[in-house]
Amino acid sequence: MRWPEWLSALTRSATEPCHYLHEQPGSAPVPAPPRGPARSAVVALAGNPNSGKTSVFNGLTGSTQHVANFPGVTVERKEGHCRFGSWSWTVLDLPGTYSLSAYSIEEIVARDVLVEERPDLVVDVLDAANLQRNLYLATQLLELGLPMVLAANMLDVAWRRGQRLDLDELGRRLGLPVVAVAGHQDRGLERLKAALAAALEAGPAALKGAAQVDFGPLVEESLAEIGAALARLEGLPRRWLALRLLEGEARAREEVARWLPDSTGLLERIAVWQARIEHESGQRVELTLAVRRHEFIQGLIEACRPVGPDPARRHRSDVTDQLLLHRWLGLPIFLFFMYLIFQLTFSLGELPMGWMETGFSALAAWVDGHWPWPAPLLKSLVLDGILGGVGGVLIFLPNIVLLFLGLTLMEDTGYMARAAFLMDRLMQRIGLHGKSFIPLLTGFGCSIPGIMGTRVLENQRDRLLTMLVLPLMSCGARLPIYLLIIPAFFPAHLHARMLFLIYSIGVLLAVGMAKLLRISVLKGEESPFVMELPPYKLPTWKSLGTQVRLRAWLYLRKAGTLILGVSILLWAMASWPPARHDAARQTELAAARAAGDAARVQVLDNQRAEEDLRASLLGRVGQALEPVMAPLGFDWRISSSLLGAFAAKELFVAQLGVVYALGETAEGSESLRRELHSRYTPLVGFCIMLFALISTPCMSTFAVTAREAGGQRWAWFQLLGLTALAWVLTFLVFQVGSALGY
Amino acid sequence: MTLAALKPGEEALILTVSGEGAIARRMADMGVVPGQHVRMLRVAPLGDPLELQVMGYHLSLRKTEALRVQVRPLEHHA
Ligand SMILES: Nc1nc2c(ncn2[C@@H]2O[C@H](COP(=O)(O)OP(=O)(O)OP(=O)(O)O)[C@@H](O)[C@H]2O)c(=O)[nH]1
Ligand SMILES: [Mg+2]
Numbered sequence: 001m002r003w004p005e006w007l008s009a010l011t012r013s014a015t016e017p018c019h020y021l022h023e024q025p026g027s028a029p030v031p032a033p034p035r036g037p038a039r040s041a042v043v044a045l046a047g048n049p050n051s052g053k054t055s056v057f058n059g060l061t062g063s064t065q066h067v068a069n070f071p072g073v074t075v076e077r078k079e080g081h082c083r084f085g086s087w088s089w090t091v092l093d094l095p096g097t098y099s100l101s102a103y104s105i106e107e108i109v110a111r112d113v114l115v116e117e118r119p120d121l122v123v124d125v126l127d128a129a130n131l132q133r134n135l136y137l138a139t140q141l142l143e144l145g146l147p148m149v150l151a152a153n154m155l156d157v158a159w160r161r162g163q164r165l166d167l168d169e170l171g172r173r174l175g176l177p178v179v180a181v182a183g184h185q186d187r188g189l190e191r192l193k194a195a196l197a198a199a200l201e202a203g204p205a206a207l208k209g210a211a212q213v214d215f216g217p218l219v220e221e222s223l224a225e226i227g228a229a230l231a232r233l234e235g236l237p238r239r240w241l242a243l244r245l246l247e248g249e250a251r252a253r254e255e256v257a258r259w260l261p262d263s264t265g266l267l268e269r270i271a272v273w274q275a276r277i278e279h280e281s282g283q284r285v286e287l288t289l290a291v292r293r294h295e296f297i298q299g300l301i302e303a304c305r306p307v308g309p310d311p312a313r314r315h316r317s318d319v320t321d322q323l324l325l326h327r328w329l330g331l332p333i334f335l336f337f338m339y340l341i342f343q344l345t346f347s348l349g350e351l352p353m354g355w356m357e358t359g360f361s362a363l364a365a366w367v368d369g370h371w372p373w374p375a376p377l378l379k380s381l382v383l384d385g386i387l388g389g390v391g392g393v394l395i396f397l398p399n400i401v402l403l404f405l406g407l408t409l410m411e412d413t414g415y416m417a418r419a420a421f422l423m424d425r426l427m428q429r430i431g432l433h434g435k436s437f438i439p440l441l442t443g444f445g446c447s448i449p450g451i452m453g454t455r456v457l458e459n460q461r462d463r464l465l466t467m468l469v470l471p472l473m474s475c476g477a478r479l480p481i482y483l484l485i486i487p488a489f490f491p492a493h494l495h496a497r498m499l500f501l502i503y504s505i506g507v508l509l510a511v512g513m514a515k516l517l518r519i520s521v522l523k524g525e526e527s528p529f530v531m532e533l534p535p536y537k538l539p540t541w542k543s544l545g546t547q548v549r550l551r552a553w554l555y556l557r558k559a560g561t562l563i564l565g566v567s568i569l570l571w572a573m574a575s576w577p578p579a580r581h582d583a584a585r586q587t588e589l590a591a592a593r594a595a596g597d598a599a600r601v602q603v604l605d606n607q608r609a610e611e612d613l614r615a616s617l618l619g620r621v622g623q624a625l626e627p628v629m630a631p632l633g634f635d636w637r638i639s640s641s642l643l644g645a646f647a648a649k650e651l652f653v654a655q656l657g658v659v660y661a662l663g664e665t666a667e668g669s670e671s672l673r674r675e676l677h678s679r680y681t682p683l684v685g686f687c688i689m690l691f692a693l694i695s696t697p698c699m700s701t702f703a704v705t706a707r708e709a710g711g712q713r714w715a716w717f718q719l720l721g722l723t724a725l726a727w728v729l730t731f732l733v734f735q736v737g738s739a740l741g742y
Numbered sequence: 743m744t745l746a747a748l749k750p751g752e753e754a755l756i757l758t759v760s761g762e763g764a765i766a767r768r769m770a771d772m773g774v775v776p777g778q779h780v781r782m783l784r785v786a787p788l789g790d791p792l793e794l795q796v797m798g799y800h801l802s803l804r805k806t807e808a809l810r811v812q813v814r815p816l817e818h819h820a
Contacts, residue, residue, distance in 0.1 A: 099771035103764050132797040133773055247767075283776070287759060290770035291777060321784075321793075330787040421802050425788035434791065434802075458764065528765045528807050529791055530772065533800040 031194040033085025034201075040088045041200050044113055046141060047125035048134050049073075049096030050534050052153040055183030056125055057093035060193070064546055065093060066449070067184075068411035069537050070438060072096070072456035075106040077113055084193040087200070092119060095455075098133070100140045100240075101249060105463075106455040114144060121200055122148045123192075125183070128165055129157035129535070131305070135297045138174070139213050143240035147199050147206060150178040151192055157535065161315060162307060169304035175210035184540055212239075213296045215289060218280055222246060222273035229266045233259055245270050246277075247286040317414075317535040324415070330422050337415070341406035342503060343496040345479070349399035353483070356395040360387060380662070381571060388661030389567025389654035392672065393559050396480040396653075397552060403476050404551040405544070407445045412539035416441065417531065424529050430511050431518030433457060434529050436466040440510065443473030444503070447701045451708055459527040464709055465517055468718050471697035472510035474503050477649035481692045484653050488673040489685035506693050509725070558648065566647050567654045570618060574662055579615035581608060613662055632691065632727065633684040633734040642688075646696045683742040687734045695726035743815070746792070746808035748782035754813035755779055761810045773797040774811060 045053045049071030058065055061080025066073055078093040094113055095106035102111040114122065124141055126134040141148060152167055171178035177195045181188035199206060214220065226242040233241070244252035245267075257263045274285050281288045324333055364387045371379050410416050416438055424434025435457055443450030450470045457463040474482075486498045518524075585604060592600040613619045614636075622640030629639040641655040660675050676685065696719060697705070706715035748754055756778050759769060773796040774780070781795040791804045 098768070101767055101771070103768065130797075130799045133799060136771065136773075283758065284762065284766075286767055287770055287775060290767075291775045294773065294775055294778065318783075325784060325786070325793070327785075327787050421786055421791065421793065422788075424802075424804070425786060425790045428790070428804075528768075529802070529804045530765070530768055530807065531802045532772070533793060533802055535800075 030190045031198070033193070034087065034197050036086045038086055038088060040090070041120040042092065042117075043082075043089045043121045043123060043196060044092040044094060044117075044119035045123050045125055046094050046110060046114060046137070047096060048098060048127060048130070048137055049532070051096060051125045051127040051130075051134060052181075052183035053096065053125045054078075054093055056123075056151060056153065056181060056189070056192070057091060059181075059183065059186040059189045061091050064550055067543060068408075068416070069414040069534055069539075070411065070417040071532050071534065072106060072435075072438070072453070073411075075109070075452050075455040077109055082193070084197055087197055089196070097137065099137055100144075101244075101247070104456055104458040109455075114141070114146070118144075118146060120147065121196060122146045123151050123196065124148060125151045125153050125181075127154045127157075128152045129154045129161060129163070131158075131165070131301055132294070132297055135300065136293055139211075139293055139296065140240075142174075142176075142207075142210055142212070143237060143243065145204065145207060145237040145240070147202065147204055148176055148210075149192070149195050149199050150174070150176050151181045151188075152178055153181050153183045155180055156182060163305060164307040166304045166306060170300070173211060173300055173303060175207075184543070211300075213293050215292045218277055219246070219289070219292070222270075222277065226266070226270060226273070229269070230256070230260075243289065246273065247289060248274065315535065320536050321418070321533075324418055325421065334419060334422055337410070339500055341403065341410075342500050344406065345399050345403045346483070346496045346499050349396075349402050349483075352398035353395055356397065360391040360395060363387065364391070377575070380575065381568065384658055384661035385568050385571030386564065388657040389571065390559050390564050392484075392657035393480055393563050393650045393654050394556075396483050396650075397555055399479055399483055400476050400555050401548055401552050403479060404445055405548055407441070408544060408547040409539060410441070412537065412543055414534050414536045417533050420531060421533060428526065428529075430515040431524075431526070432465060432514055433459075433462050433527060435531060436462060439466055440470060440473050443470045443475060445476050447471050447473070447475050447697060448704050451701065451704050454708070457527075459524070461522050461524040462527055464714065465514055465522050467705055467709055468517060468714065468721075469510040469513045471701055471718065471722060472506045472513065472694065474506045474693050475649065477698065478692055480650050480653045481645075482689055484656070484673065485676070485685045485689050488676045489680075489682040502689055502693055505690070509694065509729075513725070558650070562648055563650055563654055566644065566651055567658060570644060570651075570655050571658050571662070573618040573621075574613060574616045574658055576616055579608075579611040581611065609662060613659065618659070628727075631734070632730040633680075633687050633738070634691075635679075638684075638688060642691065642695070645692060646699060648698055648700075649692065652692060681742065683734065683737040686737075687730050690733060691726050691730045693726075694729060695723045697722060743813060744809050745780065745782075745794075745803075745811035745813050746805045748780075748813065748815070750782050750784050753779060753781040753816045755816060757812040757814055759811050765807065766810075769803075769807065769811075772801060773799075774801070774803075779816070780811075780813065 045057050047053050050069065050073070054065050054067045054074050057063065057078070057080060058067065060082045063078070063080045065078055072095070074093060074095045076095070080091045080093065082089045082091050092113060094110040097107040097110045100111055100114070102108045113119065122141055122144070124138050126138065138150065150171070152165070155165070158165060167178045167180055177199055179188060179192045179195045181192055215223070223239060223242045223246065226245055227238045230236070230238050230241055241252060241256070245256065253267065256266070260266065277285050277288060324330060326333075364383055367383060367387070373379075410419070419441060420434040420437045423437045427434050427437055436454070438456070439450045439453035442453050447470055450473065451467050454463045454466045454470070457466060482499055482502055486495050490498050585608065589601065589604045589608070592604060614623070618640050619636065621643065622636030625639040625643070626636045634642070637656070637659050641652050641659060644655040645652040656676075657672055660672050702715045702719055705718055706712045709715065745754070745756075756774065756776050758776055759766065759774060778796060783793040783795055783800065785792055791802045792808055794801050794803060
């Protein structure tokens with residue numbers, strides 16, 4: 001897809017000729033897939049964060065795992081399958097790491113797979129525009145002693161920066177196969193697969209010729225001695241373990257102490273070596289090792305990069321940063337972007353939302369008019385339960401898609417990492433971290449990936465804190481509630497501003513709560529902030545399309561399963577048991593019908609429906625809640641609807657739809673809005689939004705928090721804390737508002 | 743002088759990095775090691791963190807961390 005010239009001039013264009021991919025005429029043909037008996041193997045994709053592992057993974061396995069332009073997108077191990085001739089591979093996508101001495105949870109996940117599971121083959125996905133840092137990990141991976149293939153990715157970026165790379169030379173010097181790929185375009189993958197097959201065929205024997213970092217005579221001598229002492233530990237990469245011991249890694253020491261009964265002598269020897277090395281180099285051992293590694297890599301790169309980057313040349317990404325991270329403009333621009341996302345979610349979504357609304361009303365009217373069976377209960381189920389419930393949620397699909405489109409744009413361009421950079425200082429003030437900001441922003445879409453995203457935080461307390469306040473970032477599922485309520489009570493010119501206000505309240509509360517927790521339950525030291533800022537990229541149409549489709553599909557699926565199921569259940573609860581109607585009204589109704597007094601019939605009908613609803617299970621639950629909820633301005637209808645929101649936030653809308661559809665004859669959410677408008681004041685409308693914003697995170701959030709925080713305790717704390725907060729704040733707003741006469 | 747004292751646009755050679763533990767190793771893994779060049783790109787609007795260029799990529803650090811890095815400024819070549 002081509003972008004307009006002026007747009008690609010702003011940053012690098014996403015499409016470029018792929019001459020760097022060996023795809024010019026005359027290059028060697030791609031080897032054919034192997035034939036023969038079926039074989040299987042486990043292939044792990046490793047590499048630095050943001051190097052394009054997931055892009056390659058999606059290309060190999062046909063998955064649609066989340067890809068975005070900031071470090072730390074993948075935080076779990078993901079599995080996929082790929083066939084190549086007679087090979088059947090289980091492909092593992094891993095979180096990115098800068099080295100194998102991992103600290104944050106997501107890095108430990110990657111490390112453990114590589115070190116403990118020991119896959120049959122490692123594919124190191126390299127960011128070719130960032131070779132030096134990427135090869136640093138490659139040298140460590142080599143020490144693991146696993147068959148390995150290098151996939152050089154982002155060659156287009158390197159190319160555009162004027163760097164030229166001799167991949168064959170790189171492969172020769174490292175003693176490893178190197179394949180050029182373009183992850184974002186699924187290119188070079190056939191060649192990569194052929195290289196994987198060949199490497200698996202060759203097995204670990206192929207590593208004999210692989211390069212090794214020379215750490216200098218003293219370190220090498222110590223490694224030889226430690227390695228010899230470890231000889232009894234079979235199946236472990238000895239050099240790698242020796243290096244970790246020399247670096248003084250606590251975990252390695254524990255492991256050795258466990259495996260070797262007489263390890264004390266060895267550990268003492270290691271201490272002696274450490275002292276000698278530190279004395280010789282004048283710095284800590286791990287720093288010495290890191291320096292040697294970097295020197296080795298520098299030599300390697302000089303040998304295989306005939307043209308390096310021109311240091312004086314400024315990239316488009318830098319120019320963009322000059323504006324977006326500007327001293328005075330940076331923060332206003334960020335706020336403007338956020339405002340724009342919510343404004344567009346509302347205003348661009350309004351038109352298609354209107355169409356969907358009209359469509360559903362027409363459908364309901366049609367069903368009502370053409371109902372073929374004399375089964376009023378079934379008719380009520382379809383009209384009130386399904387169309388009233390699910391339909392009321394579905395009409396907000398366009399807005400949801402727009403919201404996610406906005407967030408995806410922030411993620412794919414690379415602005416997300418900048419937001420963390422801009423906000424770090426503020427976050428530090430409340431005892432958090434710029435890096436917490438990325439999961440928090442993700443939370444605007446959905447709390448679940450946000451909570452998962454906290455894995456990038458190295459410090460467990462930071463992580464817990466971020467997780468606990470994350471539901472205050474209003475998620476996409478709460479959007480339908482606001483979209484229903486705002487137009488019902490507020491004039492059109494205030495709509496977008498109201499929405500922004502609600503989101504801002506959520507953010508401010510998150511800030512306040514974080515600070516509160518920081519000085520009470522989760523005291524702790526400040527943890528350092530070290531983060532890479534990736535270059536800006538123009539998102540490809542493909543990735544935008546995938547995101548939009550995925551999001552729309554998830555929303556539809558949720559509407560078609562959970563929301564549908566619970567709507568039917570709620571409809572049943574709201575229809576049963578029927579009230580006993582007194583005989584006087586029955587006769588009056590019959591009389592009015594006979595007299596043709598339509599207005600009177602309507603009134604009596606509505607009264608009857610109302611009584612039925614009150615007598616129903618749902619009505620009783622709602623009324624039982626009334627004493628607690630009345631001080632917030634909520635009657636039993638709203639209270640019972642808020643209860644359903646725990647299963648899924650959209651259910652509030654669905655349930656109000658059912659409740660009012662049952663009590664009414666007209667259909668459609670416009671009439672639901674009119675109904676709300678006629679029954680409640682704008683203050684109550686605002687209180688509904690406020691309560692829905694803060695209270696009870698949904699069921700799935702509860703479950704994920706329990707898992708990620710390492711115990712239900714924290715999930716309960718979050719659930720009860722937020723609900724209490726919601727109650728108190730809504731109470732204050734309603735009481736003060738009422739006293740002021742709103 | 744320390745890394746934190748560099749002005750935007752200035753380039754320097756890293757001499758020593760002090761400190762221990764996870765963060766020191768993390769910085770070393772990301773290329774903040776003696777012998778590397780760094781360039782200060784900018785300071786965030788609120789005064790912290792810093793944005794640096796190391797090994798050809800952009801790295802962001804807080805001033806607290808930058809204070810542990812001793813550097814020698816290089817001649818400015820325009
Ligand atoms: N220009 C360019 N962009 C690429 C290429 N491959 C991937 N990308 C983009 O690079 C960014 C990072 O890609 P991911 O696949 O999410 O990277 P990852 O290694 O899985 O990242 P983490 O999960 O954070 O470790 C995305 O914006 C991709 O669209 C490539 O060859 N060229
Ligand atoms: Mg990934």
